[in-house]
Amino acid sequence: MPFALPIALPTQTASTAKTCKRIAGKLGGRLAAGLALAFAAALPAAVHAQEPWPARAVTIVVPFAPGGNTDMIARLLAERLGRTFGKPFVVDNRGGAGGLIAAEYVARAPADGYVLFMSTMTQIVTAPMTNKIRYDPVRDFVPIVNVGGNPFILAASTRHNFKTVADLVRYGKENPGKLNVGHAGNGGLTQLSALLFLSRAGVQATMVPYRGGAPALADVLAGQIDLYSASVSEVMPYAGTGKLSLLAVSSDKRLAQLPSLPTIAESYPGHQVDTWNGLVGPSKMPPEIVDKIGAEAKKIIAEPEFRAHLESAGIIPLGETREAFAQRIKQDQKKWKPVIEAAGIQPE
Incomplete structure (x- = not known):
């Protein structure tokens, strides 16, 4: 006949043996023993899921080969975030197709805060207007922090x-x-x-x-x-x-x-072009993790030493977090659409 386990899943690590014994005592017999063993097998995964972020290394995917502007910014931020959170932030260079390969990879990555993307305006704003892409830059990503522009x-x-x-x-x-x-x-x-x-x-x-x-x-x-x-x-x-x-x-x-x-x-009055490098993540990332990274990154970007490092390379420090970053993306989409249309560039 139908029945329900008479206990709730523990919220903190406990002795597996004691847990199995308690279940067996309440249900009795081989069925209880089998259920208890199944519960014991699931316990490590449940406990692991409750570990506070970050419990392990975090990867920042860079959409270009090592040595460029975006790579430099990612490595600077990764080193400081690693110190802040006490876990390594590792840069993973995935170049090709103007950064679209990396963007699609991150868009499909688990939204658990362990895979982030040091994006440029290309992958988030202009590429969808010039390429046939397999991700949605608005639906598939959440803005975290806009590091700097140039x-x-x-x-x-x-x-x-x-x-x-x-x-x-x-x-x-x-x-x-x-x-x-x-x-x-x-x-x-x-x-x-x-x-x-x-x-x-x-x-x-x-x-x-x-x-x-x-x-x-x-x-x-x-x-x-x-x-x-x-x-x-x-x-x-x-x-x-x-x-x-x-x-x-x-x-x-x-x-x-x-x-x-x-x-x-x-020479050509009115000419002005700039871009940015910003950290984004898969869209279903927990908001508390998004805000935690954004808040700490903003503090880092505000530090005189970090700002001086960016400025010496010709980068304007921004430090825009979630809402401000999202607003900039919308403004840039409006700005570049007529430019691309006027240039006659078609998605390919």
């Missing part, structure tokens, strides 16, 4: 001896299609920022996709391609070295770190 710098190979934006544009117009422009994947801001500039300048160029910013920059340095619209932190180490020609920055004002570098807007 504009882009037109970085050119030294082989053509470009000194100014005018030099680059002149060459591009005299040699239609011969200007090779690298980017970190279709639909990404390194591609879109370059396309927007080229469109305004009236230059036809050949776009060359890479698995991340680091390999694209490496080929510019080697003279394999002519131009890369780089994040500021990627090219700051080369300023003044003669290994790379920094032509202009996409912000509305000149950078404090590079005051002699003109803005693109000085």
Whole structure:
């Protein structure tokens, strides 16, 4: 006949033997013994599920190869979060398809707070407008903290001896299609920022996709391609070295770190492009874990030492948590949709 176990599942670790004995005493017989053994087998999983987060290492997935802007920010934050929470925060680089491979991986990951995603505006805002993706950037992710934002710098190979934006544009117009422009994947801001500039300048160029910013920059340095619209932190180490020609920055004002570098807007008024790097997670993550990570990350980003590290790389510290970050995403979606439509980019 139907029956119910006369005890409730314990909420804290207890002796398995005593638990089995109590069940057997109340029910008796082989049936009770069998049920008690089944209960004992399930007990470790139940107890494990009640362990406070984080009980083990946390992975931060980076959508590009090691060495780029996003990777650097992720490693800085991972090291500090690990110290804060007392468990390792490990960076996992999963490059390819402009970061879409990594984004889909995290979107399908368990929503338990142990797999996070150091996203860029590409995967969350622009890629859905330029690629046929297998995830929903709003439905499948929850914003945690927006770490920092940065504009882009037109970085050119030294082989053509470009000194100014005018030099680059002149060459591009005299040699239609011969200007090779690298980017970190279709639909990404390194591609879109370059396309927007080229469109305004009236230059036809050949776009060359890479698995991340680091390999694209490496080929510019080697003279394999002519131009890369780089994040500021990627090219700051080369300023003044003669290994790379920094032509202009996409912000509305000149950078404090590079005051002699003109803005693109000085040649093409109204031109302004920037992006961000933010930590997100699978959408069904427990809100208390989202808020816990966001609150601690915001404290870290506010620390003078951490801010100075970001700013020295040309990154503007933001520290926007859940609601503010979500609002920025909505605003960026509205901003970039008409730009992408005007450029004639279709999902592929």
